Amino acid sequence: MARPAKRVSPDTLGGRIRAARQSLRLSLADVADGRYSTSLISQIERNRVEPSPESLRFLAERLNLPLDDLMVLVQQQRESEAEANRYKENEEKLNHALRLLESKHVKAALDMVKTINIEHAPPSLRWRLYALKGQCFFSMREFVEAQRQFFQAAALRPERLPTEQVYEATLLHLHLAATCRELGHLDLANDHYETVLKLMQPETPIHYVAEAHWGIALVSFERADSHRDDEQWAVESEQLKYRALRHAENARTLYRSIGDEINESLLSCEIALIYQGLGRLDEARACLREVLERWQPRVAAAVPAGKNTLEERRQKREANVVAAAAAYLASLELQCQQYEVALEYVRQAHEAARKSYTLRRAEAYLIEGQILEAMEQERGAAPGGQSGAERAFRAAIEELKPTHRMAALIHAHDLLGRHLLKRGRIKEGEYELDVARALAQTRRQWQEPLAITDEL
Incomplete structure (x- = not known):
């Protein structure tokens, strides 16, 4: 059984020639008239081959078509093919830049994106390029520039997306939310975390969903800590803390479901902070002690790994959990005026923070200073x-x-x-x-x- 001919738009050169031939009830052999092969005529009709000036003039005469009209269609076909080639080339650069970013070569990724004229890229590609630029600036902690790029991407992002681009849109809104939070725009951050949950599909990576819940928890808790003295605010503040608790627990459950023990434990630290904010000090203390008992022996026994290895990054993340739990326990005991106990936890926080990140080291010093001052x-x-x-x-x-x-x-x-x-x-x-x-x-x-x- 013959395979049906692939539909070709009548607005293209090949479509125009095929329509004229069929209107005149001519076969491919009739049009070729022994001068050209039927295979060539067929490929021209399917826009697979661009006719030479001589063959184009021949076809215009055989099919009673204006030559000028056909020449315009030839030019349009050339421009369309050039645009398709540019799109393919730019998409390849985009994918290459994404791979560079994933492997922590941020500057190289940004330089790759800068070789693309984003303003002349089609909208379906343009928003993705802005999003990638934003991710590069976000990785470099240049939050103002990152925010500009993310807003451009969000404004250009189509409402309906191919399935494979929903992943990128989710990542865009996660980064935009985190950037807004870094710059103190808590309401905007909350909106974009909520957008991530709306974009959620069965194939959405679970850790993205968990990150959105975690973000909403952080934003809600920070908003609850805004200082206002009226009675109405006290009620709203408590509601925000319980909202933070609910989302933090959701995030912890999701991380547990995929076996991400480190983020699960960090969420436990966050939940303990919320308990403390709600005055549930015993629950907060129990939660933090459980985390400390789970991770401290592992961190203490760890043998230093080489620089920039996966093992070294894992060890830093584990030390980060211990430093956080110990620092939060120190803060809790400071609140309870148990200063000597608090200082012991600060000592543990310092020890873990030396193997962790700058922010944890600073955090340990700040809590130590507050304890000593008291x-x-x-x-x-x-x-x-x-x-x-x-x-x-x-x-x-x-x-x-x-x-x-x-x-x-x-x-x-x-x-x-x-x-x-x-x-x-x-x-x-x-x-x-x-x-x-x-x-x-x-x-x-x-x-x-x-x-x-x-x-x-």
């Missing part, structure tokens, strides 16, 4: 001179200075400034508070472009 106040330490608390706060600042952790750095300068004021060192204390205010103003300036990009 102890000094209780004992009535004499004003003046450098205290242990001051040394801890300054150590945290030194850790944070080379990073983009603006919120943590502002907090560290604020704690140091207030401590110095309590010690009677007014001029130095005011200076540190001025630094905190200046950094906070800089952070607010980062947020100003949103007034424009929100309209996209």
Whole structure:
């Protein structure tokens, strides 16, 4: 049985020639008239071959078609093929850049994207290129530029997507949410985490869904900590904390289902913080102790791995869990005025943080400083001179200075400034508070472009 002919649009050169031939009830052999092969005529009709000027003139005469019209269609076909080739080339560059980004070659990925003229790329490719640029800037912790790129991508993203692009759209909104959170736009961050849950499909990676729930938990808890004194806010704050708890528990369950023990334990630390915020201190303490008992022996026994290996990254993540749990326990015991117990947990946090990340090292110093300050106040330490608390706060600042952790750095300068004021060192204390205010103003300036990009 003969295979049915593939449909060719009548608006193309081949479609126009085929329609004219069929209208005149001519066979391929009739048109070829012995001058050309029927195979060539067939391929021209299917837009597989571009006719030479001579064969195009021959076809125009045989089929009573205006030659000028056919020449226009030839040019359109050339442009269409060139556009298809450019799309294929740009998509190959996009996929190459994605592979570079996944292998941590961020600068190389960004340089690859910069070789593409994004403004002239078709919309179906353009949003993906903006999203990739945003991911590169996000990886470099350049959040303002990352946010600009992500907003461009979100504005251009089609409502209906091919199945294979839903994955990229999910990642776009996860990154955009995280960027908004870094820049202090909690409502926007929440909206994009919610978008991820709406994009969820059976084939959506579970860790993406878990990350969205985790993000909503973090944002809700941060919003609950906003300082307002009215009674209505107290009710709203508690509701936000329970919302944070619900999403954190969802995220922990999802990570447990895929065997991701590290993120499961980090979620337990987050849940403990929420318990503490709700005044459920015993539950918070039990949760954190369980995490510490589970991971501390493993981290203590770990043999240092080589730089930039998978094993080294795994060890850092495990140490991160221990540092977080110990630091949060120290904060909890500080709240309960159990200072010696709190200092023991700080010691454990420092030990793990040395094997972990900068933020954990700074966090341990900040909590240590707050504990020492409370102890000094209780004992009535004499004003003046450098205290242990001051040394801890300054150590945290030194850790944070080379990073983009603006919120943590502002907090560290604020704690140091207030401590110095309590010690009677007014001029130095005011200076540190001025630094905190200046950094906070800089952070607010980062947020100003949103007034424009929100309209996209």
